[in-house]
Amino acid sequence: MKSETQSIAALFESEESGLLRFAIGLVGRRMVAEELVQETFLRLHQVWADVENPRGWLYRSLRNLALNHLRDRPQEAQLNEESTPSAEGPLNEWLGRSEAIGMVRLLLAEMPEDDRNLIQLKYCDDLKYQEISRKTGLSVGNVGYRLHHALKGLADALRRAGIEGSGG
Numbered sequence: 001m002k003s004e005t006q007s008i009a010a011l012f013e014s015e016e017s018g019l020l021r022f023a024i025g026l027v028g029r030r031m032v033a034e035e036l037v038q039e040t041f042l043r044l045h046q047v048w049a050d051v052e053n054p055r056g057w058l059y060r061s062l063r064n065l066a067l068n069h070l071r072d073r074p075q076e077a078q079l080n081e082e083s084t085p086s087a088e089g090p091l092n093e094w095l096g097r098s099e100a101i102g103m104v105r106l107l108l109a110e111m112p113e114d115d116r117n118l119i120q121l122k123y124c125d126d127l128k129y130q131e132i133s134r135k136t137g138l139s140v141g142n143v144g145y146r147l148h149h150a151l152k153g154l155a156d157a158l159r160r161a162g163i164e165g166s167g168g
Contacts, residue, residue, distance in 0.1 A: 020037050023036045023066055025101065040062045044058060044061070060106050100158070103161050
């Protein structure tokens with residue numbers, strides 16, 4: 001089982017900081033977020049052989065753990081409302097935004113790697129279609145076509161999850 005341990009360790013190395021930011025955004029406290037991330041990896045270890053998409057599984061499980069944590073400790077959630085710098089309204093609105101961001105991350109994690117890379121190049125690296133074409137070897141038209149369909153699929157999945165357009 002050495003390869004399993006190495007694979008989980010590699011996954012932890014690559015995903016831990018993103019998961020931690022996600023958890024902090026949900027629960028508002030770094031210490032709690034760290035515990036939730038650790039718990040999520042422990043749970044992944046228990047079901048490792050059955051998980052086809054570990055990255056997606058991690059985000060979905062962490063989201064569920066964080067929401068359970070807040071539901072079970074409403075007094076902590078109320079404290080976080082005042083201490084959360086990005087909260088622009090009631091805690092429920094802030095949690096809704098955090099959940100939407102988490103859902104986008106989850107859906108991106110579940111996307112085929114090629115589509116995820118195109119979205120990364122376009123929206124994170126801020127490249128134009130021509131530059132993406134040179135990097136990927138795809139034609140400019142194919143870049144546009146694939147990005148359009150990847151984003152349409154993402155939007156459809158968000159609607160199915162009950163998340164409509166942004167409020168601003």
